[in-house]
Amino acid sequence: MSTIVRTSLATTSRSALTPTTRLILSRTCTASSFHHLPQPVASSSRNDSRSIHSSRIAWGPQPSAKAQEAGASLALQPGVKQREEAAPAASKVVGAEGTGSEGPHYQDQVQHPHDEPLTGPWTLMSPIYTEAELDTVKVVNRTPVTIGDKAAAGAVKYLRKMFDLLTFYKAEPIPKEILDKKPVPIAELRAKGQLLSNDQWLFRIILLESIAGVPGMVAGTLRHLRSMRLLRRDGGWIHTLLEEAENERMHLLTFMTVAQPGLFTRAIVLAAQGVFYNAFFLTYLISPKTAHRFVGSLEEEAVRTYSHCIEDLEAGLIPEWTDKPAPRIAIDYWRLPADAKFLDVVRAVRADEATHRFVNHSLANLDQAKDFNPFALHEADALTRGTTWGFTREESAKFAKEQHLKMMEEAKQKQIESA
Ligand SMILES: [Fe+2]
Numbered sequence: 350m351s352t353i354v355r356t357s358l359a360t361t362s363r364s365a366l367t368p369t370t371r372l373i374l375s376r377t378c379t380a381s382s383f384h385h386l387p388q389p390v391a392s393s394s395r396n397d398s399r400s401i402h403s404s405r406i407a408w409g410p411q412p413s414a415k416a417q418e419a420g421a422s423l424a425l426q427p428g429v430k431q432r433e434e435a436a437p438a439a440s441k442v443v444g445a446e447g448t449g450s451e452g453p454h455y456q457d458q459v460q461h462p463h464d465e466p467l468t469g470p471w472t473l474m475s476p477i478y479t480e481a482e483l484d485t486v487k488v489v490n491r492t493p494v495t496i497g498d499k500a501a502a503g504a505v506k507y508l509r510k511m512f513d514l515l516t517f518y519k520a521e522p523i524p525k526e527i528l529d530k531k532p533v534p535i536a537e538l539r540a541k542g543q544l545l546s547n548d549q550w551l552f553r554i555i556l557l558e559s560i561a562g563v564p565g566m567v568a569g570t571l572r573h574l575r576s577m578r579l580l581r582r583d584g585g586w587i588h589t590l591l592e593e594a595e596n597e598r599m600h601l602l603t604f605m606t607v608a609q610p611g612l613f614t615r616a617i618v619l620a621a622q623g624v625f626y627n628a629f630f631l632t633y634l635i636s637p638k639t640a641h642r643f644v645g646s647l648e649e650e651a652v653r654t655y656s657h658c659i660e661d662l663e664a665g666l667i668p669e670w671t672d673k674p675a676p677r678i679a680i681d682y683w684r685l686p687a688d689a690k691f692l693d694v695v696r697a698v699r700a701d702e703a704t705h706r707f708v709n710h711s712l713a714n715l716d717q718a719k720d721f722n723p724f725a726l727h728e729a730d731a732l733t734r735g736t737t738w739g740f741t742r743e744e745s746a747k748f749a750k751e752q753h754l755k756m757m758e759e760a761k762q763k764q765i766e767s768a
């Protein structure tokens with residue numbers, strides 16, 4: 350299969366890419382190059398990278414008058430800084446006027462034509478779903494086959510048990526006769542530990558997401574180093590892995606914006622991350638296949654947890670979130686409508702988790718040293734990602750070949766049209 354995938358991908362030129370892929374590529378270039386960053390102040394030195402690099406990159410004190418005059422500083426714009434400082438705590442919770450818990454991105458400083466802050470394509474990708482695609486996501490169990498698969502599935506099962514204990518989570522269904530009561534005795538169910546409160550959900554989700562952002566970055570870093578060490582290209586894996594890491598970080602930032610967690614949660618996140626980063630790093634060094642399988646199984650658990658949360662939300666069992674608006678950071682990232690609800694956010698997050706499940710199980714089936722990433726040119730469609738656990742190696746080869754042919758055909762068509 351590696352031959353098929355390699356042949357099909359190796360001949361693709363940039364001009365043959367679809368608009369979506371070109372958009373992704375152009376965003377990547379934008380993110381990695383200061384030359385393309387929009388300059389907030391005018392522009393005599395717009396392309397002067399030396400002056401930009403020599404200036405201070407910080408959210409700290411204002412730039413000097415000289416630097417402002419030259420338009421060379423990356424320090425926070427006065428208007429944005431003011432807005433950050435003046436934003437009342439309440440608005441920070443949903444990110445309505447202010448931002449999340451991390452401060453703004455540099456591109457937030459670009460003034461929107463309608464004077465609206467915070468609308469920039471400042472991420473590697475923006476997953477956008479239709480309602481039908483969000484509805485299709487389901488739990489799909491993959492039966493472990495190899496010893497590595499069984500070890501990965503066993504580790505996830507064990508971690509899940511520990512995690513459930515730590516977050517007071519019970520996956521047992523609540524009897525129908527209790528749910529049929531009007532009103533449902535929510536306080537009583539919470540007191541008995543049969544129902545998570547909104548704060549308990551956020552605690553669980555933040556712990557889950559702070560760990561989930563690690564594998565993509567570790568795997569991307571190790572493959573990045575390998576590529577440089579061997580002076581060899583990577584076949585498109587690194588980009589997808591970094592996209593996964595960023596997507597998970599956006600999940601975390603979204604829920605952090607809502608939860609505004611205290612010292613206790615932050616300390617647990619710190620400890621969990623310290624242990625998990627090193628454990629995953631070693632696992633990936635020893636057996637990347639098992640590491641991807643582990644992530645596939647972990648993501649399956651994430652789909653399960655979010656499905657439970659969505660069911661509770663839809664049944665009115667988390668009343669604090671019934672009419673809760675989506676945080677601004679989520680509206681921006683998933684391109685949700687301005688009046689989107691928190692439920693829409695959780696549904697989009699679940700669809701992302703299904704994608705990670707699908708991608709990691711598919712990658713685990715490949716030859717880690719030789720095969721191309723089948724999703725380097727195009728993602729599988731949302732229905733496939735949401736309802737199947739992944740592609741076999743042969744299916745990956747077929748998919749990559751189909752995408753390549755499709756792109757070549759599109760490019761040919763464009764050439765004919767422009768001639
Ligand atoms: Fe996530």
Ligand SMILES: [Fe+2]
Binds near residue numbers: 561651701702
């Ligand atoms: Fe995930």
